[in-house]
Amino acid sequence: MKIRFRKPFIVTLITFVIFAFGGWQLSRSRSYQVFGDIVPRVETAEKVVALTFDDGPWKVGVDFVLPVLRARDVKATFFLMGSALEQESSLGARIVADGHEIGNHSYSHQRMVLKSQSFIAEEIERTDRLIRSIGYTGPIHFRPPYGKKLLGLPWYLSRHDRKTITWDVAPESYKEIAASSDRILEYVQDKVRPGSIILLHPMAMARTESREAVPKIIDALLAAGYRFVTVSELLSLRAPEAG
DSSP states (O other): OOOOOOHHHHHHHHHHHHHHHHHHHHHHOSSOOSSSOEESBOOOSSOEEEEEEESOOOHHHHHHHHHHHHHHTOOOEEEEOHHHHHHOHHHHHHHHHTTOEEEEOOSSOOOBSSOOHHHHHHHHHHHHHHHHHTTOOSOOOBOOGGGOBOSHHHHHHHHTTOOEEOOSBOGGGSHHHHTOHHHHHHHHHHHOOTTEEEEEOOOSTTOHHHHHHHHHHHHHHHHTTOEEEOHHHHHTTSOGGGO
16 A cells, blocks of 8 residues: 655745754754854964863863973863762862863753753852852863753853854774874874864863873973963953954
């Protein structure tokens, strides 16, 4: 028996697929959102980059990364999870004591897509309070978990005059690159440009290659004439018309 689909059904189905695909593309875009300001990098002629670390704080990452940064007099931006910070507040305090910038990476690290405004507010504001509790007094920028956002998160951030901070250099996005600290370095050297925001995940126990890549990246970019700045310092270089 043949199944005949009526034209209105087919049109509805096609429309749904188009909107679903568009929504998926929008949710994963690092450079576009419907509301507010999203920053994957900053247009500048200066050879500056922002080195950013997501997740944690966890001891293995903090113990490795902080001495590396201190020895090279480099400041980074740490996007921390509220749930981890609640457990490891002393690690967060160590990051603050070394003069680094702290960003908000949500409380529970869930994808911020199709979430209510109350859920989004609790995730962000609870983590803001935890960040303040470890002695951090600087600006708190927000980075969505997995870089995911659709309408609700940008709407909340725009209402509170906060930017969505993403990235333009993310070597760990590719398994074959993430598996080698040398390949991570090569990828960063190939993709970086003035105003780039570099994303790494050196906090987790399994991210040995990412940790080992940190000093290699810093040394190589310093040798190439780059200067490392925090996200806030990078944002200060934006032209007035860029927002």
